[in-house]
Amino acid sequence: MNICVASLCKVKQLEKAEVVIVDGIRIGVQPDVVTYNTLITAYCRFVGIDAGYSILYRMKEAGIYPDTITYNSLIAGATRYSMLSRCFDLFEEMLEMSILPDIWSYNTLMHCFFKLRKPDEAYRVFQDILLKDISVHPATFNILINGLCMNGYTENALMLFRSIKRHGFIPQLATYNILIHGLCKSGRGKTAREFLNELVESGHIPNAITYTTVMKCCFRCRQFEEGVKIFAEMRRRGYTYDAFAYCTVASMLLKTGKMNEANEYLGYIITNGFDLDIVSFNTIVNLYCKEGQLDNAYKLLHEAEKKGLESDKYTHTIFIDGLCRTGNFKEAQQHLDYMSMMGFDSNLVALNSFINGLCKAGHLDHALRMFESMDVKDSITYSTMVHSLCNAKRFRAASKLLLSCIRGGMRILKSDKRGVIDGLRGSGYSQEARKVQSKIRLAKILHD
DNA sequence: AATCCTCGAC
Structure with a gap:
């Protein structure tokens, strides 16, 4: 029974796995700790952490005691959904029940810390492993x-x-x-x-x-x-059994503006009948967005959702970029609101896209307002804004942003620096131009 | 346990 349940769980056939268990009980085979552990792993993975917990209750009710693997599965589930406090709770619960954490419990906890960008804490877990003399x-x-x-x-x-x-x-x-x-x-x-x-x-x-x-x-x-040579070799060796390599090539082609070739590769993905994940869908959606075919992009999104895939921050960023390029800022804003509502870990790229779209459409002041409201900015945010302000001959505003960019220790393109300095000089602000120049030099010295 | 996806400019 366990082998049967495991293989069904592996291919996401949870309902069928449950049927096998019911059939087993009917002929007198009771599910054991291994059966429940298999179920917990699968439910955490395919349904959610709470579904995993409910199996834990089910097994307790059936009088089966959870073991280390039970908890490891749940900890892995919590890590999957970036729920650090759940990881801790589960650890504590384990210790309370005198179930000893093994190396995998610690590995997963460490992974969770890294995922949440807390490398120091993760390293502390590693030191803990060494201290406790658990074999690595x-x-x-x-x-x-x-x-x-x-x-x-x-x-x-x-x-x-x-x-x-x-x-x-x-x-x-x-x-x-x-x-x-x-x-x-x-x-x-x-x-x-x-x-x-x-x-x-x-x-x-x-x-x-x-x-x-x-x-x-x-x-x-x-x-x-x-x-491209490497890709050809992958094909020759039979390593293109999924859409991963195709997506790598297609994205590169999209980024370098080779739309027709990108279309060709994405065509392969579709006709090859790969089981597409959200990343592959995002790649194709991006092509449609870049070509201005928003209708097709949405159609594809619905197809992905029908398959049970969930859109991620990349999906929405791609839509925001595509919508802004076609001047549909209202709908782009809706995606942005959705992103904040969902609490995605960052929408920096989406905001950069939005700002770029506003600038390109000539809505500089709207872009500036958005810029001011951002609490995290990167060099692309500054680049976009400085470049656009220079284009609009608003050199003093551009120089202000350029200076705060440098103060923040961020790099900016040489041509943008040049644009600000030349622009200031050309419009009669040579003293300010000199000031900017010396600040750039100073920053260079500090940087090296 | 690890690969594939988002933004500026050149």
Whole structure:
């Protein structure tokens, strides 16, 4: 029965799994702790954390005691939905019931901290693991390296990798993939390549994830031919069994304005009959939005929703960008409101898109109001605003923003700096131009 | 446990 339930749960057939359990009970086979643990994992994953809890009550009612794996499944569920306090509660509950947390309980908790951008706390969990003398699993290092990279501590991740290797740890393929991904993301393509060589030299065979990661790295560094070559090799080796690699190529084509080619790749995705996830849908929706076909974009969104997929912050950002490009600010605002209501972790990119759309349509003051209301801004926010103000010959306002951008330690394009200085000088504010220039120099010295 | 998706300008 357990094997049957497990395989049904794996493919999301929860109702059928329940039928199997009922049938089992009818012929006298009672579900045990393994059955319930399998169910909890699946319900947390496919339905929600509360559905997982309700299975916990069901098992308690049936007189089955939860074990470490029961709690690990629930902790993993809480991590999936970024519910840190739930993770803690479950940990406490475990200890109260004298169920000992194992390395996986700690791994998951660490993962949760990293996910919520609390690397210090995550590292404390790791130290706790060492202190408690629990034997470490290779996944512990993978989670650590990944978490450090994703939180901007690539250098520390590298040091950790080297140090554990010196201590005899043999990196897995996944460890290399994680490190290569982190290095690419922080713009260190060269070091990433060195690790790709090391991966092969140490006897690992690169998998689809390695290829996709390296391909994206090529695109990032504008080595388009090299990237497309990797894609061709993936096809040759049969590594294009899902839509992931196609999405990487299609997005690059979209970003570089090659609409027809992007269309071609997305056509493959559709005709190949891949089981599309929300990311693939977002990629296609983005193409429609960029082409101004908002109707088709919405049609696709509904299709995704019919499949039970939930739109994420990327989906709404793509729509906001597309709507602003067609001048439909009202509907774009509705998406923005929805994003805040849903409490997505950040809508910075969406706001940048909105501001850009307003500027392009000539609504500079509306854009400025939105700019002022933002509590988090990045270099793109400043770039967009400074550039647009210069275009409108509002150089003094542009210089004010440029200075606060520099004060915030953010980089801005050389051409934008030039635009402000030349503009100020050309409209008779040479003293202010000099002031801006010296501030830029000062910032450069401080930065280096 | 890890890969795929969003914004400015050049």
